[in-house]
Amino acid sequence: MSRQILRSDIDQMEKRYRANLINSLTGFKAINLIGTVNAQGQTNLAIFNSTVHLGANPPLMGFIQRPVSVRRDTHANILQTKHFTINHLHKGIMEQAHQSAARYDADVSEFEATGLTPYFSDTLPAPYVAESHIRIGLQFRQAIPIPLNNTILMIGEIIEILLPETLLSKDGYLDLEAAGSLTGSGLDGYHQPQKLERLSYAKPDQSISRIPFLQ
């Protein structure tokens, strides 16, 4: 049966119920671990489900930072050391990644607390997750405030990509399924995607054709 939920219904929802529902509405979303380090060398790792592609040239990615009315290590560290990493999840590190969301004391690294391994390249100071298969190193470019709810769009420019050679198609497409990358629903759902199709570039008065995932 179809259900209509209006704004007045949303306002009356219990807080956790509303968070679950509204977080489900975007559909399946990217879930990634963001690695940072502060000026004293203390590492931090946090799970985010709000990473977004902003553009390919220059190569920009962003994520939504929740209000900094309480301590937010990821945000503070990026402002201090100007770099962060984005690391894909896979099934083998799903529970450790989820656990990184716990509110640890500031002097505890989520790497140690969850048992994930920091990996440092020569390109940037922020730590990667050694266990992750697809890893992106970014230089912080801009923090754009969203006054409507005090969140912040944090933007980085990609300066390094680490990935298994075999995942990369001749046309630049990355086989995320072969990497085992996961997708998320709501606040706490984890899913493994299964290929349907890659579809050709859409043009008016021309029908779509299927293209191979790996070329």
Place this chain on the structure above:
Amino acid sequence: MSRQILRSDIDQMEKRYRANLINSLTGFKAINLIGTVNAQGQTNLAIFNSTVHLGANPPLMGFIQRPVSVRRDTHANILQTKHFTINHLHKGIMEQAHQSAARYDADVSEFEATGLTPYFSDTLPAPYVAESHIRIGLQFRQAIPIPLNNTILMIGEIIEILLPETLLSKDGYLDLEAAGSLTGSGLDGYHQPQKLERLSYAKPDQSISRIPFLQ
């Protein structure tokens, strides 16, 4: 074999190759149809893979609008009539949704061109997609320019949700798999997610437990 790609490599990539690769890096992402209407009543439908959850209270969602250096009907219509809809894809409308990306003339509605059916509720002027299972009606709130690449974060406040009653868990979680909602990779990959786990709220010094998808 592991591969390291540096910023100088990215800059030298052929344009389409770079677009495929950089669009793959966020991981699997939400893909949705955005429905709008202009002041003259002409409807428009466009596929986006950049919708993002901004917050539950007030209930806000956003999407990234590409530069408006060329005609962008979605953007123009939202500024004119202050509303838009976000409609989940499922396998049955995947090809029609993909086709909505074709560059039709301004006087052609993508609803007619793709064969998808506009549905109007009494709550807002923008059209929903009748064939979609999860549909969200939004009032436009703010357009935030991203000067780094001239994209725009378009933000709406949720004023209506239409969904099948059976998808809604007692705790507000929505069963997106039962809805058949898809996830996307790169610019043109479509995937059907398979459930792994819902995991309990993470706390320090407490192990994670599994929770039922539907309660």
